[in-house]
Amino acid sequence: MTLLRLSGLTVRYPDAGITALDGLDLDLARGETLALVGESGSGKSQVALAALGLLPPQARVSGSVRFDGTELTGLTRPALDRIRGARIGLVFQEPMTALDPLFPVGHQIALPLRAHRSLSRRQARARARELMDLVGIRDAAARLTAHPHELSGGERQRVMIAMALACEPDLLIADEPTTALDVTVQAQILALLADLKQRLGLALLFITHDLRLVRRIADRTAVLRAGRLVEAGPTERLFRDPRAPETRDLVAAEPAGRKAPVPEGAPPVLEARGVSVAYPGRRRWLRADPPRLAVDGIDLTLRAGQTLGIVGESGSGKSSLGRALIRLEPAAHGLVRFEDRDLTVLDRAALRPLRRGFQPVFQDPMGSLSPRLTAGEIVAEGLRVHAPHLNAAARDARAAEAFAEVRLDPAWRHRFPHAFSGGQRQRIAIARALVLRPRLVVLDEPTSALDRTVQRDIVALLRDLQAAHGLAYLFISHDLAVVRALSDTVLVLRHGREVERGPTDAVLERPREAYTRALVAAADRDPGLAEA
Known part of the structure; x- marks a missing residue:
C-alpha cells in the first residue's frame, strides 16, 4: 500500500532562476x-x-505530495x-x-x-x-x-x-x-x-x-x-x-589513485609533543563532574607535501586534536610548533598574522558560513584581514578563481549559502581556506557531505594543490576510501589515545590492532550483504 506519493512535484526559486525539482514522480510503500x-x-x-512544507518563503511549489491519503501541499501549518x-x-x-x-x-x-x-x-x-x-x-x-x-x-x-x-x-x-x-x-x-x-x-x-x-x-x-x-x-x-x-x-565513482610521495628533505611544517585536550566537568549544585580527557598525549610531525590521515570512531578526539593543533581549542595543553614558531606561547594578537599559514575546513559547512554574506564574500573574507593591499575588485577576482578551483561556477559566488546544496556549501568552505594559499590545512571531514563523483574530483583537486604548493594536510575522516587516496600516513585514535600509526597501506591493509581491524572490516564489508 502506498504511503507517500509525489506527483509532478516542482520546486522553483524565481528570484534566483533555479528549478530545484522538475515534475518529480515517486511512490513509497509502507x-x-x-x-x-x-x-x-x-x-x-x-x-x-518540499514534502514537509519546510522550504523557504521564496520557493514556489507545484504538484502533489500525498501522505497516507492526505494532501500535504498547501496544508495549513497547524495541520502539518x-x-x-x-x-x-x-x-x-x-x-x-x-x-x-x-x-x-x-x-x-x-x-x-x-x-x-x-x-x-x-x-x-x-x-x-x-x-x-x-x-x-x-x-x-x-x-x-x-x-x-x-x-x-x-x-x-x-x-x-x-x-x-x-x-x-x-x-x-x-x-x-x-x-x-x-x-x-x-x-x-x-x-x-x-x-x-x-x-x-x-x-x-x-x-x-x-x-x-x-x-x-x-x-x-x-x-x-x-x-x-x-x-x-x-x-x-x-x-x-x-x-x-x-x-x-x-x-x-570512487576516490582512486595515490598521492605523490613526500619530497626528500621536505621541512617540517607542524610538530606536536604531548598534546592533550581536557574539558572541565559540568558544574552541579554541590559538586562538579571530573574533567573529560578528549585527547591524551599525542605526538606528531607533519612535513611539507605530507598528508596525515586521522581516523577513529565519533568521539575519539579527532576534531579536538585538529582544533588544538591550530590553537582553536582553548582546553588544549602541550607543545605545538608551526614551522619555526612555538604557537603555545603566543597570545591571540600574536597568532593572528600566522593564521594565514594554517587554515581549517570545518565539518559542518552550514554552521560556519555566514547567512548574511554571499558565497563570494565568504570566500574573500580572509583576504580582507590577511591581504589588506588588495582592493575589492582584486578580492572578488581571487574568490572567482577559488570557486573555479573547487569546481563551482564562479558566477554562483553572488548567491547566498541557503541557495546551495550541502555538498556545494562544503566546497565553498574548502575554497575559503585555499584562497589564502596556506602551508597547512586541517581538513575535518571535508568530503563527508559530497557524493562519490564530487569526492573523486575534490580528492584529485587536493592532491593537485598539494603537489603544486607543497601543502601539508591534516586529514580527519571516517571514510577510509578517501583516506587511502589522499594520505601518506594514518593515525588511529580511540578515546583520545593513539591506537596505531604507520604508512597508509600498512595500517589499512595489514592492521596490527584489533580496533583498527574492526574499523577496516566495517568499511570494507561487502555492501551487497544484508546485515547479520
Whole structure:
C-alpha cells in the first residue's frame, strides 16, 4: 500500500532562476526503503523539505505530495505540525544547525514526546535516555544534560536520529543520516533502522551520496539529476545493470589513485609533543563532574607535501586534536610548533598574522558560513584581514578563481549559502581556506557531505594543490576510501589515545590492532550483504 506519493512535484526559486525539482514522480510503500541518490545539487534534499512544507518563503511549489491519503501541499501549518514529528520524522543533514544551541540535547529529544505523546517531563526524560542508548551514545545518562556544542559531530547526528524516532513515526525521511558517523556506527545505525522497519512497519526515504549504504539498506533506488528523475528500480538491478549514463557514473565513482610521495628533505611544517585536550566537568549544585580527557598525549610531525590521515570512531578526539593543533581549542595543553614558531606561547594578537599559514575546513559547512554574506564574500573574507593591499575588485577576482578551483561556477559566488546544496556549501568552505594559499590545512571531514563523483574530483583537486604548493594536510575522516587516496600516513585514535600509526597501506591493509581491524572490516564489508 502506498504511503507517500509525489506527483509532478516542482520546486522553483524565481528570484534566483533555479528549478530545484522538475515534475518529480515517486511512490513509497509502507515498510519499504527507497533510496534517493544523485550528485550534489540534484535536488535530493529539496524532496524532503518540499514534502514537509519546510522550504523557504521564496520557493514556489507545484504538484502533489500525498501522505497516507492526505494532501500535504498547501496544508495549513497547524495541520502539518500534527503530522511532522508524530507520523513523519526527519533527520537533517547538518545537525549543528538543526539543534537548538541553548537547550540540552535530552530536553530536545523529549520535546516531541511531550508534544505528540503527552508524556510527563519525567517520562519523556526517561524515554530520551533510552533513545540515546538506542542510537549508540555512550554514557547516555550524563549526556542528557549536554548542549550540542559539547558533543562530537557524530554524536550530534545520533541525537537527531533519536529525536526523529522518538514518536515511532510511520515514515522516516533521513537526509544523509550517517554523513558524520564513522563506519562502525554507520553499521549500527543501519541495523537500528532495519530493526525499526521490521518492528514498526516503518517506511524510510533514505537520501544519501554513499552508494555502499544504499546497497545495504534500500529496496528500491531512484537517481536524480538537475531535479529530474533519470532512473528508478530495484536496488540490486540498478547496481548490476545501470541504464542511465548518470547512474553508471555514480556506480563507477570512487576516490582512486595515490598521492605523490613526500619530497626528500621536505621541512617540517607542524610538530606536536604531548598534546592533550581536557574539558572541565559540568558544574552541579554541590559538586562538579571530573574533567573529560578528549585527547591524551599525542605526538606528531607533519612535513611539507605530507598528508596525515586521522581516523577513529565519533568521539575519539579527532576534531579536538585538529582544533588544538591550530590553537582553536582553548582546553588544549602541550607543545605545538608551526614551522619555526612555538604557537603555545603566543597570545591571540600574536597568532593572528600566522593564521594565514594554517587554515581549517570545518565539518559542518552550514554552521560556519555566514547567512548574511554571499558565497563570494565568504570566500574573500580572509583576504580582507590577511591581504589588506588588495582592493575589492582584486578580492572578488581571487574568490572567482577559488570557486573555479573547487569546481563551482564562479558566477554562483553572488548567491547566498541557503541557495546551495550541502555538498556545494562544503566546497565553498574548502575554497575559503585555499584562497589564502596556506602551508597547512586541517581538513575535518571535508568530503563527508559530497557524493562519490564530487569526492573523486575534490580528492584529485587536493592532491593537485598539494603537489603544486607543497601543502601539508591534516586529514580527519571516517571514510577510509578517501583516506587511502589522499594520505601518506594514518593515525588511529580511540578515546583520545593513539591506537596505531604507520604508512597508509600498512595500517589499512595489514592492521596490527584489533580496533583498527574492526574499523577496516566495517568499511570494507561487502555492501551487497544484508546485515547479520
